[in-house]
Amino acid sequence: MKIAISGLNNTDNPAPGIPVIKSLRPQNTLIGLAYHANEPGNYMGLCQHIYLMPYPSLGFEELRERLLYLQEKEHLEGIIPNLDAELPLYIKYQQEIEAMGIKLCLPSLENFELRNKNKLDTLAQQLQITYPKTYEISTLKELEACTKTSPFPLMIKGNYYKAAIAPNLESAIDHFYAISEEWGFPVLVQEMVHGEEINLVGVGDGKGTLTGAVAIKKLTTTSIGKIWTGITIANEKLIQIAKDFVALTQWKGPFELECIANMNHVYLIEINPRFPAWVYFATELGVNLPQMVVDIMAGKTIEPQLHYPPNKMYVRYTGELVTDFTDFITLLSTKEL
Numbered sequence: 001m002k003i004a005i006s007g008l009n010n011t012d013n014p015a016p017g018i019p020v021i022k023s024l025r026p027q028n029t030l031i032g033l034a035y036h037a038n039e040p041g042n043y044m045g046l047c048q049h050i051y052l053m054p055y056p057s058l059g060f061e062e063l064r065e066r067l068l069y070l071q072e073k074e075h076l077e078g079i080i081p082n083l084d085a086e087l088p089l090y091i092k093y094q095q096e097i098e099a100m101g102i103k104l105c106l107p108s109l110e111n112f113e114l115r116n117k118n119k120l121d122t123l124a125q126q127l128q129i130t131y132p133k134t135y136e137i138s139t140l141k142e143l144e145a146c147t148k149t150s151p152f153p154l155m156i157k158g159n160y161y162k163a164a165i166a167p168n169l170e171s172a173i174d175h176f177y178a179i180s181e182e183w184g185f186p187v188l189v190q191e192m193v194h195g196e197e198i199n200l201v202g203v204g205d206g207k208g209t210l211t212g213a214v215a216i217k218k219l220t221t222t223s224i225g226k227i228w229t230g231i232t233i234a235n236e237k238l239i240q241i242a243k244d245f246v247a248l249t250q251w252k253g254p255f256e257l258e259c260i261a262n263m264n265h266v267y268l269i270e271i272n273p274r275f276p277a278w279v280y281f282a283t284e285l286g287v288n289l290p291q292m293v294v295d296i297m298a299g300k301t302i303e304p305q306l307h308y309p310p311n312k313m314y315v316r317y318t319g320e321l322v323t324d325f326t327d328f329i330t331l332l333s334t335k336e337l
Helices: 015-023 062-075 087-092 092-099 109-114 119-125 140-149 169-183 236-249 277-286 289-297 327-335
Strands: 002-006 030-033 049-052 078-080 135-139 152-159 161-166 187-191 196-205 210-221 227-232 252-264 264-273 313-315
Touching: 002 015, 015 030, 015 289, 049 062, 062 087, 062 092, 062 119, 062 161, 062 327, 078 092, 078 187, 087 092, 109 187, 135 140, 135 289, 140 169, 152 264, 169 187, 169 227, 196 236, 196 289, 210 277, 236 252, 236 264, 236 277, 252 289, 277 289
Parallel strands: 002 030, 002 078, 030 049
Antiparallel strands: 135 187, 152 161, 152 187, 196 210, 196 252, 210 227, 227 313, 252 264
């Protein structure tokens, strides 16, 4: 299939696009969608064509016009959006986009909103998994009230994105202002849970079946919490949580469960409605989740893949490449390369 893929940033805070592209080569024709000419994936030679896209904040009309242009030139069969900021547009306007002849594999708007951090407590109860005590706040007075019932350190989170550890009230206030200014209200205050960070990446077929999944334990992370090294784990409880989540919500498309394991107890921390940047690790282990998404788009029957070798290590590393500055200028001026 001819598939367009976004999320081409590949710096120390990598987006999922490049791992998804690597998973889909060479069996598909790939088109890269970038939001800035500086994104490294524009110059890695992995896609047949690169197009700059309008920022999601500009709304659906700008996106629609760009997609119509892409359809005229490329005749896309599908798109895999990989960024948190763009997903609401693609999910809300799925019907309009698919009417252009572009297939998507995304959850419903209801399911997308269900995994918002201020609603995860309800979902966790339905899945019979523990969710850390969380307060939804909009004022400093409410923040101070939280600190009287829950001890520091605390997590200060945006409802959709961003999180920071606050060791004391002064730090909590700083993070409250910073996150609310960037992401609005409500701001969430969450009790810290101690244990091992474990994550699961999976794909749901939209009919209640978990078609594939791989679970890992983080060994080392970057300063902003991105995995640097990790190891595959055989955690049956986490796999069952993923199965229950997909069955309960009829989730369609990729997702990532972020959890904390303490002895035999698993705490749900976050659900990301997209692939994580480590998804190519799963592909290398024989569980090609991005290709499953393409197969779902194509209406193919998928045999679930939930088994993979344990104790395989993931190592992220940096690399360099050299390209012509004219490519950068061309992309910046024409919005395509």
